[in-house]
Structures are given as C-alpha cells and as structure tokens.
Amino acid sequence: MLKNCLECGQIFKTNTINVCPACEKEDQIFLHQIQDYLLLYPRANLRDLEQDLSITPRRLFRYLKENKLQLRT
Numbered sequence: 001m002l003k004n005c006l007e008c009g010q011i012f013k014t015n016t017i018n019v020c021p022a023c024e025k026e027d028q029i030f031l032h033q034i035q036d037y038l039l040l041y042p043r044a045n046l047r048d049l050e051q052d053l054s055i056t057p058r059r060l061f062r063y064l065k066e067n068k069l070q071l072r073t
C-alpha cells in the first residue's frame with residue numbers, strides 16, 4: 001500500500017513502517033544517538049533530547065508513539 005511519510009510527507013510504498021526509506025535511515029541514526037544519550041543522562045526528558053540532539057519534537061513524539069523511545073519520567 002501507499003503511504004505518506006509521517007516525517008517528510010513523501011509518498012512511498014510500504015506494508016509496515018510509517019516513514020519513507022530516507023527518513024527511516026535518519027531514524028536509525030537518531031535512535032542510536034538517543035540510546036547513547038540516555039546512557040549518559042538516564043533522566044533526560046524530551047526537551048533535553050530536542051535541544052542537545054537537535055531532534056524535532058514531532059519526530060520524538062513519533063518515536064514515543066511507535067515505542068522506539070521510552071523515557072523515565
């Protein structure tokens with residue numbers, strides 16, 4: 001089926017993921033950075049991630065929704 005990428009809006013073909021292959025690739029990089037960051041700062045919140053890693057809130061909320069990101073609050 002065709003979907004609009006939740007990140008950049010581009011139309012792409014998928015059965016599973018919510019973002020296009022280009023954004024999916026970026027996700028991998030960002031999620032890796034987030035993992036490393038949370039090891040250093042386990043109590044970090046969304047705002048810390050947004051500011052220190054320059055990740056858009058929209059992207060962070062999507063990670064939360066997709067259970068790719070869990071924060072201790």
Ligand SMILES: [Zn+2]
Nearest residue numbers: 005008020023
């Ligand atoms: Zn995209």
